[in-house]
Amino acid sequence: MTVLVIAEHDNASLKGATLNTVTAASRLGGDIAVLVVGSAAGAVVEAAAKLAGVSKVLVADSAAFGDQSAENVAAQILAVVGASGASISHVLAPATTYGKNVLPRVAALLDVAQISEIVGIESADTFVRPIYAGNALATVKSADPVKVITVRTTAFEAAGDGGAATVEHVTPVADCGLSKLLGRELTKSARPELGAAKIIVSGGRGMGSGENYQAILAPLADKLGAALGASRAAVDAGYVPNDYQVGQTGKIVAPQLYLAVGISGAIQHLAGMKDSKVIVAINKDPEAPIFQVADYGLVADLFEAVPQLTAAV
Amino acid sequence: MKILVPVKRVVDYNVKVRVKSDGTGVDIANVKMSMNPFDEIAVEEAVRLKEAGVATEVVAVSCGVGACQETLRTAMAIGADRGILVETDAELQPLAVAKLLKAVCDKEQPQVVICGKQAIDDDANQTGQMLSALMGWPQATFASKVAVSAGKATVTREIDGGLETLEIALPAVVTTDLRLNEPRYATLPNIMKAKKKPLETIKPADLGVDVTPRLTTLKVVEPPKRSAGVMVADVAQLVDKLKNEAKVL
Numbered sequence: 088m089t090v091l092v093i094a095e096h097d098n099a100s101l102k103g104a105t106l107n108t109v110t111a112a113s114r115l116g117g118d119i120a121v122l123v124v125g126s127a128a129g130a131v132v133e134a135a136a137k138l139a140g141v142s143k144v145l146v147a148d149s150a151a152f153g154d155q156s157a158e159n160v161a162a163q164i165l166a167v168v169g170a171s172g173a174s175i176s177h178v179l180a181p182a183t184t185y186g187k188n189v190l191p192r193v194a195a196l197l198d199v200a201q202i203s204e205i206v207g208i209e210s211a212d213t214f215v216r217p218i219y220a221g222n223a224l225a226t227v228k229s230a231d232p233v234k235v236i237t238v239r240t241t242a243f244e245a246a247g248d249g250g251a252a253t254v255e256h257v258t259p260v261a262d263c264g265l266s267k268l269l270g271r272e273l274t275k276s277a278r279p280e281l282g283a284a285k286i287i288v289s290g291g292r293g294m295g296s297g298e299n300y301q302a303i304l305a306p307l308a309d310k311l312g313a314a315l316g317a318s319r320a321a322v323d324a325g326y327v328p329n330d331y332q333v334g335q336t337g338k339i340v341a342p343q344l345y346l347a348v349g350i351s352g353a354i355q356h357l358a359g360m361k362d363s364k365v366i367v368a369i370n371k372d373p374e375a376p377i378f379q380v381a382d383y384g385l386v387a388d389l390f391e392a393v394p395q396l397t398a399a400v
Numbered sequence: 401m402k403i404l405v406p407v408k409r410v411v412d413y414n415v416k417v418r419v420k421s422d423g424t425g426v427d428i429a430n431v432k433m434s435m436n437p438f439d440e441i442a443v444e445e446a447v448r449l450k451e452a453g454v455a456t457e458v459v460a461v462s463c464g465v466g467a468c469q470e471t472l473r474t475a476m477a478i479g480a481d482r483g484i485l486v487e488t489d490a491e492l493q494p495l496a497v498a499k500l501l502k503a504v505c506d507k508e509q510p511q512v513v514i515c516g517k518q519a520i521d522d523d524a525n526q527t528g529q530m531l532s533a534l535m536g537w538p539q540a541t542f543a544s545k546v547a548v549s550a551g552k553a554t555v556t557r558e559i560d561g562g563l564e565t566l567e568i569a570l571p572a573v574v575t576t577d578l579r580l581n582e583p584r585y586a587t588l589p590n591i592m593k594a595k596k597k598p599l600e601t602i603k604p605a606d607l608g609v610d611v612t613p614r615l616t617t618l619k620v621v622e623p624p625k626r627s628a629g630v631m632v633a634d635v636a637q638l639v640d641k642l643k644n645e646a647k648v649l
């Protein structure tokens with residue numbers, strides 16, 4: 088039995104979310120193989136081969152995989168599963184926009200269900216996953232021969248190094264030619280990634296503007312070495328880019344410390360941060376629902392409290 | 401050009417659902433039901449493409465119980481031209497819905513299918529991608545901008561690192577993200593007009609689709625509750641607590 092983990096990467100480096108997915112794979116029993124579908128992604132292959140618990144790295148290398156289109160990556164995964172002669176029991180990918188884009192295609196073409204965003208593993212065929220914005224946890228059992236699963240990264244530790252996997256090349260599938268990447272506009276930041284940050288400073292509509300967000304929150308984040316996040320309202324209003332959004336339909340985070348500033352605490356926002364270890368809320372409305380999940384609540388005008396906090400830490 | 405928009409009836413996003421005490425699911429008796437918000441964005445986008453003269457017809461499809469007719473009427477009040485209900489009382493999982501939609505696509509031959517990226521009840525985020533794969537079509541998920549012209553679509557997608565823009569050949573599946581548009585409110589005259597628009601009802605068996613669930617739900621429980629926190633008087637006390645009690649600074 089082999090658990091196939093799909094590596095998320097940009098051809099240059101292996102994304103951290105893959106490490107959490109490998110840990111989930113290790114709970115299933117069986118060998119772990121990591122599949123790198125990419126174009127000249129040597130550094131990714133090297134990083135994957137070093138992961139503890141990984142016995143094999145499969146590499147499908149083709150120029151057509153450079154832009155990681157869902158159609159091509161899914162076709163390659165399918166070819167690998169097909170060639171394994173039913174020895175692959177599980178296909179896992181992180182529940183990031185990458186995994187969510189690719190894996191349902193694989194499941195559909197294998198004619199199996201996909202089990203989305205698991206947070207727990209009860210056995211090789213039984214998994215726990217949040218539904219209704221995390222207001223309920225469902226335990227589901229799969230009757231399918233291959234389990235296709237996306238993994239919520241905050242629910243599993245990152246796998247460490249210490250492995251020495253063998254590297255095996257597989258024949259790349261032909262380019263589907265259905266989709267062309269015209270360009271990417273990636274947010275550049277020297278701050279830690281939201282998914283990996285120990286501390287997150289998050290701002291909502293209460294910030295009032297993008298200028299305020301930068302002037303008030305960025306200095307605090309810099310002082311704490313924190314990542315910056317936001318509510319949907321702050322993203323919709325254009326204060327910050329879309330990839331800052333924390334919540335049910337944005338990023339799921341679970342840092343050591345989450346500071347919610349000028350965020351009311353809608354169900355959809357809580358869904359993305361309520362597993363944080365310590366939650367601090369700063370809001371001028373004492374009735375704001377965010378205080379119901381906060382470990383420490385401060386009723387204050389953020390424009391006074393946050394600069395004071397920045398000076399004090 | 402025809403656009404197909406699948407719409408799902410879900411518990412309204414303002415409702416905080418309760419887990420049933422017997423652990424079999426969540427209690428959705430007597431709670432407000434609405435169209436899945438991402439599907440509303442999908443309908444709006446399709447209607448805008450029609451208003452812009454790019455699309456000629458917008459067909460809304462819903463799979464589920466009889467009450468999904470209301471969801472279809474809502475779609476028609478926003479501007480969809482007609483509705484198709486694939487009616488069943490059976491539990492439908494994303495793969496089954498994708499297969500039903502494939503059968504509808506085979507019949508209707510749309511050039512574009514616009515789905516919501518995820519339904520806010522099961523939070524699965526699968527159906528659009530599955531449909532696209534079953535059709536052998538390209539996909540552009542999590543769209544924040546869509547432009548359609550002569551046999552292709554240019555779609556800007558919200559991804560974890562920022563944005564990416566794809567050009568895909570039609571027919572194709574697009575799934576919507578929050579920033580794509582702000583759906584209009586249906587006006588009373590349009591709600592009245594929607595009541596007269598055609599609504600066809602078919603059964604999964606008519607489409608030759610087996611909708612048997614692949615996943616069995618063994619139990620549903622409430623997530624662990626966070627223990628109650630404390631209110632602090634000022635910033636100095638907050639810093640003290642974070643340093644000395646929580647030890648996170």
Ligand SMILES: Cc1cc2nc3c(=O)[nH]c(=O)nc-3n(C[C@H](O)[C@H](O)[C@H](O)COP(=O)(O)OP(=O)(O)OC[C@H]3O[C@@H](n4cnc5c(N)ncnc54)[C@H](O)[C@@H]3O)c2cc1C
Nearest residue numbers: 291292293318319320334335336337349351355356371389
């Ligand atoms: C389908 C769907 C998906 C969604 N997904 C997400 C998601 O993933 N993430 C998400 O965040 N939301 C999501 N939402 C939106 C969510 O329902 C809320 O609308 C949103 O979270 C509100 O953002 P907010 O708290 O910043 O704004 P508001 O609710 O407007 O709250 C602003 C807060 O700032 C406080 N404030 C104002 N001025 C000050 C000041 N000077 N000092 C201190 N406090 C101040 C106010 O008291 C208020 O509590 C989704 C909604 C839908 C329908």
